[in-house]
Amino acid sequence: MTSRRSFLAGMLATGLAPSATWADAGAPRWLSAAGLPDGGFALCGIGADMTLRFRIPLPARGHAAAAHPERPEAVAFARRPGTFAAVIDCAAGREAAMLSAPEGRHFYGHGAFSLDGRWLYTTENDFAAARGVIGIWDADHGYARVGEFASGGTGPHEIRRIPGTDTLVVANGGIETHPASGRTKLNIAVMQPNLSYIDGGIVTETDRLAPEMHKGSIRHIDISHSGEVAFGLQWQGDEDGPALVGLHRRGAPLRLCSAPEANLRAMRNYAGSVAFAANQRHVAVTSPRGGLVQIYDAGEARYLRGETIADACGVASCRGGLLVASGTGDLWRVAVGMARRAEHAALMWDNHLVAI
Amino acid sequence: MMRMIPLAFALLLPIPAVAGDMAGISRDAVEQHIMPRYAVLDDTSQALAKAASQTCDVAAPALTDAYDAAFDAWIAASHLRFGPSEAGDRAFALAFWPDTRGITPRTLRTLIADADPVAASAEAYADVSIAARGFYALEMMLYDAEIQALGTPEYRCALMQVMAADIANLASAIRADWQGGYAEKLAQPGADGPYRGEAEASQELFKALTYGLEFTSDTRLGRPLGTFDQPRPKRAEAWQSGRSLRNVALSLASLGDLAAILAQGDPGLQTRLQDAFSTALAEAKTLDDPVFAGVAMPASRIRVEALQQSIDSVRDIVRDDLGPSLGVASGFNAMDGD
Numbered sequence: 001m002t003s004r005r006s007f008l009a010g011m012l013a014t015g016l017a018p019s020a021t022w023a024d025a026g027a028p029r030w031l032s033a034a035g036l037p038d039g040g041f042a043l044c045g046i047g048a049d050m051t052l053r054f055r056i057p058l059p060a061r062g063h064a065a066a067a068h069p070e071r072p073e074a075v076a077f078a079r080r081p082g083t084f085a086a087v088i089d090c091a092a093g094r095e096a097a098m099l100s101a102p103e104g105r106h107f108y109g110h111g112a113f114s115l116d117g118r119w120l121y122t123t124e125n126d127f128a129a130a131r132g133v134i135g136i137w138d139a140d141h142g143y144a145r146v147g148e149f150a151s152g153g154t155g156p157h158e159i160r161r162i163p164g165t166d167t168l169v170v171a172n173g174g175i176e177t178h179p180a181s182g183r184t185k186l187n188i189a190v191m192q193p194n195l196s197y198i199d200g201g202i203v204t205e206t207d208r209l210a211p212e213m214h215k216g217s218i219r220h221i222d223i224s225h226s227g228e229v230a231f232g233l234q235w236q237g238d239e240d241g242p243a244l245v246g247l248h249r250r251g252a253p254l255r256l257c258s259a260p261e262a263n264l265r266a267m268r269n270y271a272g273s274v275a276f277a278a279n280q281r282h283v284a285v286t287s288p289r290g291g292l293v294q295i296y297d298a299g300e301a302r303y304l305r306g307e308t309i310a311d312a313c314g315v316a317s318c319r320g321g322l323l324v325a326s327g328t329g330d331l332w333r334v335a336v337g338m339a340r341r342a343e344h345a346a347l348m349w350d351n352h353l354v355a356i
Numbered sequence: 357m358m359r360m361i362p363l364a365f366a367l368l369l370p371i372p373a374v375a376g377d378m379a380g381i382s383r384d385a386v387e388q389h390i391m392p393r394y395a396v397l398d399d400t401s402q403a404l405a406k407a408a409s410q411t412c413d414v415a416a417p418a419l420t421d422a423y424d425a426a427f428d429a430w431i432a433a434s435h436l437r438f439g440p441s442e443a444g445d446r447a448f449a450l451a452f453w454p455d456t457r458g459i460t461p462r463t464l465r466t467l468i469a470d471a472d473p474v475a476a477s478a479e480a481y482a483d484v485s486i487a488a489r490g491f492y493a494l495e496m497m498l499y500d501a502e503i504q505a506l507g508t509p510e511y512r513c514a515l516m517q518v519m520a521a522d523i524a525n526l527a528s529a530i531r532a533d534w535q536g537g538y539a540e541k542l543a544q545p546g547a548d549g550p551y552r553g554e555a556e557a558s559q560e561l562f563k564a565l566t567y568g569l570e571f572t573s574d575t576r577l578g579r580p581l582g583t584f585d586q587p588r589p590k591r592a593e594a595w596q597s598g599r600s601l602r603n604v605a606l607s608l609a610s611l612g613d614l615a616a617i618l619a620q621g622d623p624g625l626q627t628r629l630q631d632a633f634s635t636a637l638a639e640a641k642t643l644d645d646p647v648f649a650g651v652a653m654p655a656s657r658i659r660v661e662a663l664q665q666s667i668d669s670v671r672d673i674v675r676d677d678l679g680p681s682l683g684v685a686s687g688f689n690a691m692d693g694d
Contacts, residue, residue: 079692079694109694130456178456179583180578180579180583180588181574181578181579182570182573183574183693184571186575187456189445189448189486190459190486190487219694237437238437238438238439238441238442239442272689288688288692291685291687291690311685311687311688311689312689313689313692326687326689327687327688327689327690328687328688350688350692351689351692351694
């Protein structure tokens with residue numbers, strides 16, 4: 001007898017089941033890649049109660065994921081410089097398709113769907129030319145590769161869509177790498193990171209920090225409901241950057257958030273992930289190297305407070321505050337003065353928590 | 357499992373046990389490893405500037421020997437990328453490599469075509485693109501036939517001489533900053549300095565070791581290796597001056613010296629590290645392929661790959677054993693770097 005789930009899965013595979021929703025996947029609220037104790041890797045669905053809703057194996061280490069806006073479908077991306085992206089049917093709890101980056105490209109670990117869910121966009125490295133590209137995949141036709149466009153810089157990392165629009169925002173980290181030399185950074189002396197806005201495949205706005213701050217790699221972004229972009233920086237070389245978090249509204253200059261020297265320093269020049277809190281007024285930034293999550297006030301662009309969480313990296317908004325995931329397997333629901341913790345001792349949560 | 361607990365209490369983490377004795381590591385590294393290397397770099401760079409000032413013959417042994425001596429000294433210090441070497445991008449100006457976009461030859465061609473007067477003094481030359489400064493730009497002046505066919509001999513000579521003088525200025529500025537206070541800050545870390553304690557100082561040194569090993573394996577060897585189907589021998593470091601393998605061996609010897617200091621609190625670990633370094637150095641010494649031309653042929657390629665693997669064995673010990681012994685954060689995400 002065909003179960004409802006496998007029936008839906010079959011329908012999904014043919015793209016004929018518009019009624020299948022995220023509820024069919026056990027209603028996860030977040031996705032996160034994870035490392036497993038046996039050395040394997042997985043993509044996990046996490047419920048609002050911080051319990052595990054599904055766990056699907058990945059062929060190698062993942063990084064971030066993109067959730068389809070309607071269908072219970074997610075794409076988990078390989079960690080840089082990996083070349084796979086696994087399309088996961090979250091209702092059936094299985095891999096629906098495996099995408100491979102085209103010849104001469106590798107993924108950076110992030111992607112985003114178009115507003116209507118038809119197109120998947122992936123940040124990629126055209127490594128022969130050291131040029132960042134955005135790959136376009138047709139989600140309605142088996143994720144066929146249909147083209148690409150320039151990301152507006154070198155080393156595009158996180159890509160997000162401004163809510164309610166089809167404008168993409170890309171953090172071009174500025175760092176050139178080549179798979180033949182692993183993850184070694186090849187151009188720190190001359191790197192030029194930027195934040196690029198892309199409409200219809202064309203870069204329509206590029207924002208940069210002051211020239212003397214060119215070693216501040218803009219790597220991670222989150223976007224508020226109203227379209228404000230929060231970005232996290234990773235300072236390269238021996239640079240002690242003046243800030244780790246910045247804010248931006250299209251058409252305006254970039255704003256760096258201020259923080260007391262000691263708090264800034266405790267983050268070890270490294271922002272692993274950024275997220276707006278549920279109230280949209282606070283921005284959280286994690287530093288696994290500092291073992292910290294710090295909260296900033298977006299209106300005043302200044303530091304508010306921090307919490308110690310070992311190997312903290314993934315962060316996303318949740319009801320009442322923020323959810324933080326750590327490489328030690330913990331999930332922390334952080335609100336003022338209190339935190340609730342769920343331990344997943346068999347999982348090492350990887351870099352990013354992706355809200356569905 | 358889920359609990360409601362006050363955050364401040366819940367997050368009291370155990371302090372990781374630190375094996376061995378960290379006190380003294382940074383002092384020994386400064387006195388025995390860093391200061392001698394920057395002193396030799398300064399001395400040999402002054403000698404290079406002097407040799408360059410006395411000849412326009414780029415094939416003169418007095419010049420190329422001086423160039424090799426100074427370049428050797430740079431390679432031995434090239435992993436020490438913090439503090440004085442990074443101020444004003446001095447280390448990048450000494451060593452702009454890899455040059456993935458060919459900026460060095462392009463900038464040199466423009467300077468020569470314009471007979472740019474910026475070559476008149478080392479002080480003025482400090483303002484040109486870092487791609488046209490340092491050991492790799494000078495290598496093109498000394499060894500690149502295409503560059504040597506451009507412009508006038510007089511201008512090329514002036515350019516070669518000013519590059520050497522600029523290298524000497526950079527090397528003496530780095531040494532002066534180390535002597536003028538930075539050595540003390542690293543050797544005796546304290547609340548007011550760039551390193552607040554011995555742990556932070558040791559971690560800076562650990563990072564230097566890790567970076568040096570990564571650069572030698574992934575870049576010095578990884579770039580010429582390319583892929584099996586597409587080897588890239590002309591991407592080897594300093595192949596025109598025949599120094600590619602030499603640089604790998606010099607860097608390994610220097611990194612082994614630093615590793616011994618960092619592991620001094622744990623004699624067993626120190627021995628294992630030295631054995632792994634010796635294996636890698638022995639691979640390098642028996643490899644009869646000075647510029648890694650062999651990467652294009654399977655039989656000789658395998659030897660270069662073996663050298664790379666032996667360096668990666670050192671990296672495994674450094675990451676899995678030396679890092680924890682120095683209290684370096686080794687978390688799943690902390691080590692990721694994305």
